[in-house]
Amino acid sequence: MTTRTSAWEKALRYLLMLGVLAVTVGPFLWQLSTSLKSTTEDIYAYPPNLLPEQPTLDNYAGVADIIPVWRYALNSLQVAAANVVTNVVGASLAGYALARLRFRGRRIAGLAFVAALLVPLESIVIAQFTMMRDLQLNDTLIAVVLPGAIGALNVLLMRNAFANLPYEIEEAAVIDGANVWQRFVRVALPSVRGTLAVVAIFAFMGAWDDFLWPLIVLSDSDNFTLTVGLNFLHGTFQQNPRLVAAGTVIAVAPLLVMFACLQRYFFRGVGEGAVKG
Amino acid sequence: MDRHSRRPASRARTHRAVSPWLFLLPGLGIVAAFNLYPFLTTVHKAFTDARTLTPGTWVGLRNFQDMLEDEQFWVALRNSGLYVLLVVPFTVLLPLLLALLVHKQLPGVTFFRSAFYTPVVASVVVVALIWGWMLDDRGLLNGILRFLGAGPVAFLGDEWLLLLSAMALTVWRGLGYYMIIYLAALANVPRELHEAAAVDGAGALRRFVSVTVPAVRSTMVLVGALSSVSAFKVFAEVHLLAGPTGGPAGQDTTLVMLVQRTGTGLNGRVGYASALSLVVFTIALLLMLLVLRADRKEDR
Numbered sequence: 001m002t003t004r005t006s007a008w009e010k011a012l013r014y015l016l017m018l019g020v021l022a023v024t025v026g027p028f029l030w031q032l033s034t035s036l037k038s039t040t041e042d043i044y045a046y047p048p049n050l051l052p053e054q055p056t057l058d059n060y061a062g063v064a065d066i067i068p069v070w071r072y073a074l075n076s077l078q079v080a081a082a083n084v085v086t087n088v089v090g091a092s093l094a095g096y097a098l099a100r101l102r103f104r105g106r107r108i109a110g111l112a113f114v115a116a117l118l119v120p121l122e123s124i125v126i127a128q129f130t131m132m133r134d135l136q137l138n139d140t141l142i143a144v145v146l147p148g149a150i151g152a153l154n155v156l157l158m159r160n161a162f163a164n165l166p167y168e169i170e171e172a173a174v175i176d177g178a179n180v181w182q183r184f185v186r187v188a189l190p191s192v193r194g195t196l197a198v199v200a201i202f203a204f205m206g207a208w209d210d211f212l213w214p215l216i217v218l219s220d221s222d223n224f225t226l227t228v229g230l231n232f233l234h235g236t237f238q239q240n241p242r243l244v245a246a247g248t249v250i251a252v253a254p255l256l257v258m259f260a261c262l263q264r265y266f267f268r269g270v271g272e273g274a275v276k277g
Numbered sequence: 278m279d280r281h282s283r284r285p286a287s288r289a290r291t292h293r294a295v296s297p298w299l300f301l302l303p304g305l306g307i308v309a310a311f312n313l314y315p316f317l318t319t320v321h322k323a324f325t326d327a328r329t330l331t332p333g334t335w336v337g338l339r340n341f342q343d344m345l346e347d348e349q350f351w352v353a354l355r356n357s358g359l360y361v362l363l364v365v366p367f368t369v370l371l372p373l374l375l376a377l378l379v380h381k382q383l384p385g386v387t388f389f390r391s392a393f394y395t396p397v398v399a400s401v402v403v404v405a406l407i408w409g410w411m412l413d414d415r416g417l418l419n420g421i422l423r424f425l426g427a428g429p430v431a432f433l434g435d436e437w438l439l440l441l442s443a444m445a446l447t448v449w450r451g452l453g454y455y456m457i458i459y460l461a462a463l464a465n466v467p468r469e470l471h472e473a474a475a476v477d478g479a480g481a482l483r484r485f486v487s488v489t490v491p492a493v494r495s496t497m498v499l500v501g502a503l504s505s506v507s508a509f510k511v512f513a514e515v516h517l518l519a520g521p522t523g524g525p526a527g528q529d530t531t532l533v534m535l536v537q538r539t540g541t542g543l544n545g546r547v548g549y550a551s552a553l554s555l556v557v558f559t560i561a562l563l564l565m566l567l568v569l570r571a572d573r574k575e576d577r
Contacts, residue, residue, distance in 0.1 A: 048420040094304030103297040116312040123558040126540035127315035147311040209400035227402040248403040
């Protein structure tokens, strides 16, 4: 431990890591494999065939025949993109005010966000549902976006990020006569890009993966997001696991690609954010 | 223009008082409208007999009395409670061990870290569908069991096995997420502590108990608080594995599933579902306070 890792310890560590890899990633690979198996192949074979005998993309076309999976993906994409924009803009504006501006009522405004954080979304979904119906927004994608449009946690994350900036960086701008808006856009915002990226990734993932709220607020199957649509696929066509597998691969692939590209930001921010938040 | 130059100080003051609120407006508006206000209406509706299409009238504590006699409520409370009891110890301990495994800088370790995070990135619906297929009577796990000479296990047919499967899924999904939190905490543990203990001849287990655990204890409490609240609110895993009706005879229903089932639909009992929501809120808050309090006591 003191100077270098012994060969035994190294071997043991890699062995354990490979074991955990099999447990965490294995199920996804198994699903991918199932989705590529043709209808002539026995997917219940014993012992299980880990690799498809003759890989085929037929199941991907098949799942699109049964549910409008691309339409659902587009719905999910719209919801997730909107969620990213509203969260990044709204949370950075509010976070900046809480961290860097002096005004009466600042403490109460901060408390409002903390209070919102303490209310589990699961315990207000019925009230939100009733509210959307009264606003005649239920069964629209707008209703899916609105409750999480600006997350209290994101506001507090941005507040922490702005609060950690040294005051000197804004002082020069103040002397130059820059107003609040100019200081925010030109000086403060570029300095918190890392946290902004984390908020953006979380907003995208949160919206893309959300299940309970879209399940409650959406009723017309044309408006389903991917998660709700897949649930439907699961219920109706359980008999053909190949199609279900193809659907899940379609739902998970874009996220995994995005995650692989942005994981550097992610790992830096998730730990920080979780501990601070 | 003239007036502007005559009273710059006053204008600046107004500007300074107003502009912070312009910055706050979108965030505060959304949070007030879609988080805080619905919470207040939930509290109000909990004491009414509101239905989906009727606002309802004040009925006092009747919803809560009905709850005491509702068999499904007790089943759901039991399941959500069991979920906390069985899931939390594993989500506190396993991710810590995992973090220790990938904490050391070895070639390729960043790859393993991101790979372990995969289940967190994937939507719970996707994950539950994958597990449903693996746990199927003829699925991969039973294939492996048969290979080992054990009979097929009806993971999704028995109410208890189903609940345990959902719990295992929850633990599995949380591994990567809590691992990251622990990694951040481990980064702050001074290396010298370990080295000193190693020089004193402490073995790996001894170092874990007397150096690592005390150093990350507050993080363990945080993970305990976060995971107990989220375990208590479990919805998707059980809903997807057991189906909307909650498994055999509804025996796998959880509290949030009950809220969703009773409160939605054309004839949803909004008042009763709101009362259930208040119970969810109260217990979640108590769990959080309980765990955080336990932490403070130990500090003294």
